[in-house]
Amino acid sequence: MIIAKESVVTMHYTLKNEAGEVLDTSAGREPLVYLHGVGGLIPGLEKELEGKQANDKLNAVIPPEEAYGSRRDDLLRVVSKEGFQGEEALVEGMRVQLETDRGPAVAVVSGIEGENVTLDLNHPLADVTLHFEVEVLNVREAEAEEIAHGHVHGEGGHQH
Ligand code: ZN
Numbered sequence: 001m002i003i004a005k006e007s008v009v010t011m012h013y014t015l016k017n018e019a020g021e022v023l024d025t026s027a028g029r030e031p032l033v034y035l036h037g038v039g040g041l042i043p044g045l046e047k048e049l050e051g052k053q054a055n056d057k058l059n060a061v062i063p064p065e066e067a068y069g070s071r072r073d074d075l076l077r078v079v080s081k082e083g084f085q086g087e088e089a090l091v092e093g094m095r096v097q098l099e100t101d102r103g104p105a106v107a108v109v110s111g112i113e114g115e116n117v118t119l120d121l122n123h124p125l126a127d128v129t130l131h132f133e134v135e136v137l138n139v140r141e142a143e144a145e146e147i148a149h150g151h152v153h154g155e156g157g158h159q160h
Helices: 043-049 144-149
Strands: 007-016 022-025 032-035 057-062 076-080 095-100 103-113 116-120 130-141
Touching: 043 057, 043 130
Parallel strands: none
Antiparallel strands: 007 022, 007 032, 007 130, 057 130, 076 116, 095 103, 103 116
8 A cells, every 4th residue: 555644654764964974764773653644754754755655765855844944043042051050061062951831852052151051942953954765664554543643553653
């Protein structure tokens, strides 16, 4: 069967940036299993996978606007160093976990100046054109319960 809305897709993938560096890969690990058409993957990759079937291999180049978007200056926050007391020493480039009005988020410390710390809440892959190599291993229809939950159950999915 072909990949359409509410297909459960099992696939191996490798993600590279424009320089050819591997950013993420399922090689050597369990393949990725996802429910198609509910926003589980970035939009550009779901679009490329639509209509594919088991054993298909594809290379997809996904621009930022169909992936993690553009960097936004309003996602830079300047906070006081005091908020980090008791934690390990702050260093530029380190990742910190923080609470936002939309729940916990990971930010990168992008600057430290006196008592001011600049946190960058942009996605690390914002502004990055993504190069995917994908091998579709299996396609099946989702169970009604999986559709209701919006995720895959069983092997490679949620266990509950
Ligand atoms: Zn569930």
